[in-house]
Amino acid sequence: MRWDDTTSKWIKEKGEITDLLTGADYTKIITTQVSGYGIFTIALAEKDNPAPPTDLIIYNAISPNNNGKNDSFHIKGIDKYPDNRVEIYNRWGVKVYDALSYNENDVMF
Structure with missing residues (x-):
């Protein structure tokens, strides 16, 4: 820099x-x-790469057909991280969704 x-x-x-x-x-x-x-100014920085949380389960499929099963993108345990940010990208790397404080009630995909 x-x-x-x-x-x-x-x-x-x-x-x-x-x-x-x-x-x-x-x-x-x-x-x-x-x-x-x-x-x-020059600096070398080492990033702290903590282990990913083990109490999260990210389900990677949705079928929004209003049958009550997999109608929204579910992340089990996300409620333990209220200050989260969720970004969803399509297969071409284009962001299709972005949310702060993702949850299973009112902020969901």
Whole structure:
């Protein structure tokens, strides 16, 4: 990232992370060709990847034919996570549904 005084914005320079070089004192390095002058900042961050919750069951099929079975997209246990966000994408990667605080009462697909 580079701070650009002209536009007063951070500019993403799209650096690339490379592996350890033989004999180096570091494990990773970020390199990039910069597009201008400014103040630069570089960071390596490790994401905390917690295990997915085991108390959720996501049923992946619906049949909205009003027969009372699978008429809506059911996520068992979603009520334990009231601050959730559910996004549904079709097979081509197009978002078809987006909801905050998804539940089985009034916010559902």
